[in-house]
Amino acid sequence: MLKALCQSLCLSLPLAANAQAASVVFLNPGLSNETFWxxxxxxxxxxxxxxxxxxxVEYSERSAERALNQARALLKGPQRPDYLVLVNEQYVAPEIIRLSQGTGVKLFLVNNGLTASQAQSIEAQPEKYAQVLGTLITNDEQAGYQMLHEMVALLPPSNEPVDLVAFAGVKTTPAxxxxEAGMRRALADFPQVRLRQVVYGGWNRQRAFEQAQLLLQRYPGTRLVWSANDEMAFGAMQAFEAAGRIPGRDAVFSAVNSSPQALRARIDGRLGVLMGGHFTLGGWAMVMLNDDAQGLPINRDGRREHSVPVLQSIDPDKARRWLKLLGRDDYGVDFRRYxxxxxPSDFQYPFLTSPVDY
Known part of the structure; x- marks a missing residue:
């Protein structure tokens, strides 16, 4: 009997531990086969x-309607999570914040925060909307600015005009x-660079390929191709290659994202400029949520929204290091140390103020 009792207690311990673990649901706005997400x-x-x-993790497959339906099911269902992490992709956040009012589920925004007009509308009706625990957004504007600066630096010195085409993502996505705003700000520093056209590739490779084919016909002298993500950059590269032009030699390409394919393209020189690291933002949010679940204050500087410098320039050496880390389940990160x-009471999260190097 004693042995049976011990076995029963031992079997029940993991269940008790799991029952006490804080539960998090992430409404992932991307496709379930999309490399970045x-x-x-x-x-x-x-x-x-x-x-x-x-x-x-629940994927909305890039559908705002699906994301809202998922949120309703989570927030109105019998087994609500302790925390719901969401992205203001296609401006879905305000409705989800409204739906969460009175549910007891704590909300946390990552990557795309509320727009200024959305925040004002919510603040004007506090009885209608739940309070958001925190928001972590990336240094997107600075990344867009830095990308163009690094691209121009790769060109031979000249005062001759240089044609630029740009591939932005989605008009209703703050990131x-x-x-794009950062790229446009950088243009003021380079009067010789002529922005011929900005197109919205929807983060999609095939769409960017088709758009790039038309852009090449209109602007055959294009030497700078700025892209807000890697998939669009690869689509544009495909169009240039089909026209007999070699990426990295006949035109400078840039991208945002640190997918294995993007890292390899940076190593082989097809991508002249690569910004990455924002895939980590959800992990840092988990650190903060875990602290909140333990009763620790997470808004230690008095702010609920933080712009985190996770996007950083990736040179070939860093690309090689990151490729190795991407192959590890733990990414080589000890999250507890953050x-x-x-x-002490004056502790500040290190990832909020400086990029974490790998």
């Missing part, structure tokens, strides 16, 4: 495993808007 979820899962959180647990 799948990698984003993987990094979040690595953080959850390290921190002892339970994480469930896309900010990256927690506020056991830290």
């Amino acid at each position: 799948v990698g984003y979820s993987r990094f979040m899962q690595a953080a959850a495993d390290d921190l002892g959180l339970t994480l469930r 896309s808007q900010l990256r 927690s506020a647990e056991g830290r």
Whole structure:
């Protein structure tokens, strides 16, 4: 009997531990086979495993309607999570914030925060909307600015006009808007660079390929191709190659994202400029949510929204290092060392102020 009792107790311990673990659902706005968003979820899962959180990911497959339906089911259902992490892709956040009012589910925004007009509308009706625990957005505007600067630096010195075409993502996505704004700000520093056209490739390779074919016909002398993500950059490259032009030699290409294919393209020189690292933002949010679940303050500087410098320029050496880390389930990161647990009261999350190097 004693042996049976011990076995029963031992079997019940993991269940009790799991029952106490804070639960998180991430409404992933991307496609379930989309390299960036799948990698984003993987990094979040690595953080959850390290921190002892339970994480469930639901993909909206780039459909705002689907994201809202998923949110309704989660928030109105019998088994609500402790935390809901969402992205203001296609401006879905305000409605989800409204739906969460009174549910007890804590909300956290990543990558795309509320627009200024959305925030004003919500603040004007506090009884209608739940409070958002925190927001982590990336340094998108600075990344867009830095990309163009690094691209121009790769050109031979000349005062001759240089044609630029740009591939933005989606008009209703703040991250896309900010990256484009940074690129436009950088244009003021280079009067010789002529922005011929900005097109919205929807983050999609095939669409960017078709758009680039038309742009090449209109602007055959294009030497700079700025892209807000890697998939659009690869689509544009395909169009240039079909026209007999070699990326990295006949035109300078840039991209945002640190997918394995993008890292390899940076190593071989097809991508002259690559910004990446924003796939980590959800993992840092998990660190903060775990601290909140333990009763620790996470808005230690008095702010609920932070622009985090996760996007950084990736040179070939860094690309090689990151390729190795992407092959590891834990990404080589000890997430607990970034927690506020056991830290003095003036502790600040290190990832909020400087990029984490790998």
